[in-house]
Amino acid sequence: MREESETESPSSSSTLIDDVDSKPTVAGGVRDVYGEDSATEDQFVTPWSVSVASGYSLLRDPHHNKGLAFTIRERDAHFLRGLLPPTVASQDLQVKKMMHNIRQYQVPLQKYMAMMDLQERNQRLFYKLLIDNVEELLPIVYTPTVGEACQKYGSIFMRPQGLFISLKEKGKILEVLRNWPEKNIQVVVVTDGERILGLGDLGCQGMGIPVGKLSLYTALGGIRPSACLPITIDVGTNNEKLLNDEFYIGLKQKRATGQEYAELLDEFMMAVKQNYGEKVLIQFEDFANHNAFDLLAKYGTTHLVFNDDIQGTASVVLAGLVAGQKLVGGTLADHRFLFLGAGEAGTGIAELIALEMSKQTKAPLEETRKKIWLVDSKGLIVSSRKESLQQFKKPWAHEHEPIKELVDAVKAIRPTVLIGTSGVGRTFTKEVVEAMASINEKPIILSLSNPTSQSECTAEEAYTWSQGRAIFASGSPFPPVEYDGKVFVPGQANNAYIFPGLGLGLIMSGAIRVHDDMLLAASEALAAQVSQENFDRGLIYPPFTNIRKISAHIAANVAAKAYELGLATRLSEPKDLVKYAESCMYSPAYRNYR
Ligand SMILES: NC(=O)C1=CN([C@@H]2O[C@H](COP(=O)(O)OP(=O)(O)OC[C@H]3O[C@@H](n4cnc5c(N)ncnc54)[C@H](OP(=O)(O)O)[C@@H]3O)[C@@H](O)[C@H]2O)C=CC1
Ligand SMILES: CC(=O)C(=O)O
Ligand SMILES: [Mg+2]
Numbered sequence: 001m002r003e004e005s006e007t008e009s010p011s012s013s014s015t016l017i018d019d020v021d022s023k024p025t026v027a028g029g030v031r032d033v034y035g036e037d038s039a040t041e042d043q044f045v046t047p048w049s050v051s052v053a054s055g056y057s058l059l060r061d062p063h064h065n066k067g068l069a070f071t072i073r074e075r076d077a078h079f080l081r082g083l084l085p086p087t088v089a090s091q092d093l094q095v096k097k098m099m100h101n102i103r104q105y106q107v108p109l110q111k112y113m114a115m116m117d118l119q120e121r122n123q124r125l126f127y128k129l130l131i132d133n134v135e136e137l138l139p140i141v142y143t144p145t146v147g148e149a150c151q152k153y154g155s156i157f158m159r160p161q162g163l164f165i166s167l168k169e170k171g172k173i174l175e176v177l178r179n180w181p182e183k184n185i186q187v188v189v190v191t192d193g194e195r196i197l198g199l200g201d202l203g204c205q206g207m208g209i210p211v212g213k214l215s216l217y218t219a220l221g222g223i224r225p226s227a228c229l230p231i232t233i234d235v236g237t238n239n240e241k242l243l244n245d246e247f248y249i250g251l252k253q254k255r256a257t258g259q260e261y262a263e264l265l266d267e268f269m270m271a272v273k274q275n276y277g278e279k280v281l282i283q284f285e286d287f288a289n290h291n292a293f294d295l296l297a298k299y300g301t302t303h304l305v306f307n308d309d310i311q312g313t314a315s316v317v318l319a320g321l322v323a324g325q326k327l328v329g330g331t332l333a334d335h336r337f338l339f340l341g342a343g344e345a346g347t348g349i350a351e352l353i354a355l356e357m358s359k360q361t362k363a364p365l366e367e368t369r370k371k372i373w374l375v376d377s378k379g380l381i382v383s384s385r386k387e388s389l390q391q392f393k394k395p396w397a398h399e400h401e402p403i404k405e406l407v408d409a410v411k412a413i414r415p416t417v418l419i420g421t422s423g424v425g426r427t428f429t430k431e432v433v434e435a436m437a438s439i440n441e442k443p444i445i446l447s448l449s450n451p452t453s454q455s456e457c458t459a460e461e462a463y464t465w466s467q468g469r470a471i472f473a474s475g476s477p478f479p480p481v482e483y484d485g486k487v488f489v490p491g492q493a494n495n496a497y498i499f500p501g502l503g504l505g506l507i508m509s510g511a512i513r514v515h516d517d518m519l520l521a522a523s524e525a526l527a528a529q530v531s532q533e534n535f536d537r538g539l540i541y542p543p544f545t546n547i548r549k550i551s552a553h554i555a556a557n558v559a560a561k562a563y564e565l566g567l568a569t570r571l572s573e574p575k576d577l578v579k580y581a582e583s584c585m586y587s588p589a590y591r592n593y594r
Helices: 002-007 010-021 056-060 072-077 089-104 108-121 123-132 132-140 146-151 173-179 203-221 258-276 288-299 308-328 344-361 365-371 382-390 391-396 405-413 429-439 459-464 499-509 516-528 534-538 545-562 577-584
Strands: 165-167 188-193 226-233 281-284 303-309 337-340 372-376 417-420 445-449 471-474 481-485 487-488
Touching: 089 108, 089 123, 089 132, 089 344, 108 123, 108 132, 108 146, 108 288, 123 132, 123 203, 123 382, 123 481, 132 146, 132 203, 132 545, 146 203, 165 203, 173 258, 188 203, 188 258, 203 226, 203 545, 226 258, 226 303, 226 372, 258 288, 258 445, 281 288, 281 308, 281 499, 288 344, 288 382, 288 391, 303 308, 303 487, 308 344, 308 499, 308 516, 308 534, 337 405, 344 372, 344 391, 344 405, 372 391, 372 405, 382 405, 382 417, 429 459, 459 471, 459 481, 499 516, 499 545, 499 577, 516 545, 545 577
Parallel strands: 165 226, 188 226, 188 281, 281 303, 337 372, 337 417, 417 445, 445 471
Antiparallel strands: 481 487
16 A cells, blocks of 8 residues: 555665665665555556557657667667668767757857757767766756746747646646656656746746756766656746746746645645655755745655755855865864855855854854854844844844945955855955955855856956955856966856765665755765865866766765664665765666667
C-alpha cells in the first residue's frame, strides 16, 4: 500500500533499496513507479503499454535520437534507411558541428533557442555539448540569457517544457503529475514565478528557471534527465505588462494569496510525495521572500526540501569566503560583513556564515550574528526598526543609529566583505567601492544579483575603482578585465556550484531531510576544490570546467554528513563516496541499439 511505503522506517525502506545498491545508478526512493502493486481494488490503474520506437518516430524521440550518429547496422535494424543521408557521424563530430553553428549566432537568445531546440531533438547530444563546453554554454542555458528567455518565454517557445500547475488544477494535481511521461522522478525544481532572478514577477514565464536549473542538475551533477521534473505553479501574476500582453501564456489574473495560495501549494507538496515517494528532492526556486521562508519552514520537517536561493546561495558564498581567507588571511570571525539586500539570499547567506563562525569559535549564534550587518531598501537594519521588520530580518537588527545610504553604512560599519543581494543593478557605486578600498587592502566584493543587468557592479568597476585590489565575484559571469597592465579574471559566485552536487549527495545517500550541516559540508567541499593556481589568479572559486569532479566531491561530503546525522536511508554506506558519486553520474554518450 502506498500509505505504508510512505511511513515505513528508514531501515525497512533501505532493505528494499539495498537490492539496487550494487548498481551504479542514482536510485531514488520510488518503487512501484507505475502504481500497479500499490493500487487497491477500488482505485483505477493505468493500462501501461511499452513500445519500441523505430523509423521516423525514433528520429523524433529526443531520448533515443542520435541523428547522423546512427550506425548502418542500427539504421537497418530500426527502419531508418532513407530517412537519413548516408554519412555516419561520431558524437564528437556532432558536438563540433553544433558548437560551430551556435557560435554563428551573435545574439545570446538565439543561442539559447538553438540549445533548447537541440534538447527537444537529441537529448544526449544536448548534454554532451553542455558538459564538454560548460564555461561557454552556461551563460546561455543559465544566467544571464535564461532571464531574457523568461521575459520573452511566451513568444519564443514552440513546444512547452516541464509541467504547468495552475489554480485551475486545484483538486487534480495528482492527476496532472501523472500526465508527466516519466514516473521515476528524483528531483523536482518548482517556482511560482514571483521573483525570477532580479527581474521580478514573470508569472508562468518563470518556467525557464526550473528547466535551466534541471539541465544543470544533469550536466553538472549527473542526475539522469528522466529523473528531473521542472514545475511552474501558476497562481496568476501581478505584472501588469504580462496581464496586458495578448501573448502571455499564464493565468491572466492577479496572484492568489493567503489561504487560496497555501491550499494549492499544500496539495502540490502532498501530491509530489504521494506520487514519487518521500525521497524525492523538491527544490524551491525563485519564490518571493514572503512565501519562500514560510514554505521552507513548513515543509522542511515533512519533505526533502531545499530552497536554492536561501540555502544554495548561502553554501556557495560561504565556500568563497572560506577559500578567500587564503588570499586575505585571518579566519571568518576576523571579518565584518555588510550586505546590500536583506531577503532570501542576503539573510540566508548571513545565517550560514554566522553558523559556521559559531562552530569555529564556539561562540553562540547570537554573538556571531553581530559581525554581520544588512541594508535593505529602507537602510541599515537596526534595533529601532525591529517591530516593523519581517521575521527573517529580526535577528539582524543590531544596536546602531539608523543609516539610510549604503556608502554611509560602509563608512560606519567598516566591513571587510561587501555582498550584493538586492536584485538592483549598479548599487555598488564608485563611492561605495572606493570606501571599501580605503578601509581594506584587499576588499572582498561580491555582486550576486542576477542577471548581469542587475549586478551591483561590473567586474571592471570593482577592479578599476579599487585600483585592482578587490577580490571580486559575481552571480552572472563577467569577462576578464585588464587594469593597469594586469588581467583580472572574475569568479562566478552562483548557487550552480552547489545544488547539483548537493542533490546528488542527497539522492545517493537516500537522505530524507536537508540539514544545515549538509550545507556546511557542501561549502567545505567546494572551498577545498580551489587550487593554488586559482588563488594565484585571485580566484575564490574553481573554474566551472571541472564542475563534475567538484560536484562529486560535494555529493560525497553531503552524503557523508547524511550518514553521520542518521538521515541516510541507504544503509550500506559506500567506502569511497567520491568514486561512488562519480559512478552514479549520468553519461551523455550514445548507447548502442540492438
Ligand atoms: N548568485 C546567486 O547564486 C544568487 C543570486 N541571487 C540574486 O539575488 C537577488 C536578490 O534575491 P533574493 O534575496 O531572493 O530577493 P529578495 O526579494 O528576497 O530580497 C531583495 C532584498 O533587496 C532589498 N532591496 C531592494 N532594492 C534595494 C535597494 N535599492 N537598496 C537596498 N536594498 C534593496 C530588499 O529590501 P526590502 O526588504 O526592504 O524590500 C530585500 O531585502 C536577485 O537578483 C537574485 O537573482 C539570488 C539567489 C542566488
Ligand atoms: C542564481 C539564482 O538562483 C538566482 O539568481 O535566483
Ligand atoms: Mg534562484
